[in-house]
Amino acid sequence: MAMGNVGCSGGCSGKTDYPEWASEELKKKTEEHPCYTADGHKNARMHIPVAPKCNIQCNYCNRLYDCVNESRPGVTSGILTPEAAAKKYSIVKEKIENLKVVGIAGPGDALANFEETKKSIELIKEKDPDVIICLSTNGLMLPDYAEEIIALGINHVTVTLNSIDPKIGAKIYEFVNYKGKILRGEEGARVLQENQLKGIEYLTKNGVLCKINIVLVKGVNDHHIPEVVKKVRELGAFMTNIMPLIPAAGTVFENMPLVSKKELNELRNKCSITMKQMYHCQQCRADAIGQLTQDRSLEFRGTGEEKFEEKEERDLLVAVASKDRKLIDQHFGQVDRFHIYKYSKDGIEFMEEREIEKYCTGIESCDDKDSKIEKVIKTLGDCKMVLSVRIGYGPKQMLRSNNIYTYELYDTIEDGINTAFKKING
Known part of the structure; x- marks a missing residue:
């Protein structure tokens, strides 16, 4: 030196x-x-x-x-x-x-x-x-x-x-x-x-x-x-x-x-x-x-920043934890299928169901959480957001590290999706 x-x-x-x-x-x-x-x-x-x-x-x-x-x-x-x-x-x-x-x-x-x-x-x-x-x-x-x-x-x-x-x-x-x-x-x-x-x-x-x-x-x-x-x-x-x-x-x-x-x-x-x-x-x-x-x-602030509703050239997908496609009423860890919705300037539209392995079904089955969350992330990889009543700190951070937002609420699906996007967009 x-x-x-x-x-x-x-x-x-x-x-x-x-x-x-x-x-x-x-x-x-x-x-x-x-x-x-x-x-x-x-x-x-x-x-x-x-x-x-x-x-x-x-x-x-x-x-x-x-x-x-x-x-x-x-x-x-x-x-x-x-x-x-x-x-x-x-x-x-x-x-x-x-x-x-x-x-x-x-x-x-x-x-x-x-x-x-x-x-x-x-x-x-x-x-x-x-x-x-x-x-x-x-x-x-x-x-x-x-x-x-x-x-x-x-x-x-x-x-x-x-x-x-x-x-x-x-x-x-x-x-x-x-x-x-x-x-x-x-x-x-x-x-x-x-x-x-x-x-x-x-x-x-x-x-x-x-x-x-x-x-x-x-x-x-x-x-x-x-x-x-x-x-x-x-x-x-x-x-x-x-x-x-x-x-x-x-x-x-x-x-x-x-x-x-x-x-x-x-x-x-x-x-x-x-x-x-x-x-x-x-x-x-x-x-x-x-x-x-x-x-x-x-x-x-706001100069060039990406806001979800401004991305009109593509649709945004949302994964919802719901028992019957009426309410957001399930815990993330108890979901065995997510309901996928499209959010765009034209409104909210149901697209499909995606089956997943429950993240946690009891103490005995929670030893494999790492591999399970990886599978969930692969299944929801094209989604911008996951909505559920509750989600644990660990999976929340894992989803966020993969550029997937999470939001916790109990509401009707359409109102919940609108609320979540408004909240994140400030």
């Missing part, structure tokens, strides 16, 4: 060496990037929410939509198609002259939606070849897409890596969906960890600056973080960003204790001896726009 410092006044500290291969152009881009150096705070960034699906379920994550008053990773007011993202970029660029960076940070995972991610990058770079593209990922699919990331000309990648010990990782991740197979506990954490480390090492050896985000969960991985920082330094990562857990309602960690600013900075200071640390992270929304300390996303 060649020795060289990045300006970090008030926002980052520690070893700030550039790798010896870093060009002057890359250094200049990095110094303009508001997340990679505090001296870039005067510049604006734009997060494009083109990646709704996620392939892991973290115990702290709840991806919400139309939550304009909440600012944290995973929150967005809508989803953009690649074409809409490029159009919105042009509009934002006209109004924000210091827009330097386009980031893809969800609301799911950029690599779990790689075709959308890739297309968005290509379209925006056609409009502005000089824009800095930044990609964020949980790293599960990095070994599969690292070469394409490099080919796209992406120089800055952020990987969220919370543990390098599967025992600790098993406490943080509910499940890992690796190429269609659901992995839980230490097995899932181990596969995720191995892919993260392999991907980081490959990227850093091939000209990509990697920032490592680490979510500090008090009592779970706080004691382990210095070890994580040391490991990613060995792999060539450029900096780490230790972030406090934001307890989100509806998650396993919703009642976990908060970390004080003093505790957070003490840990950052300790780790700054090992490598460069970020102190100015705002834990931004997936659709954030503007400078880090001045989010202007509300100003551009």
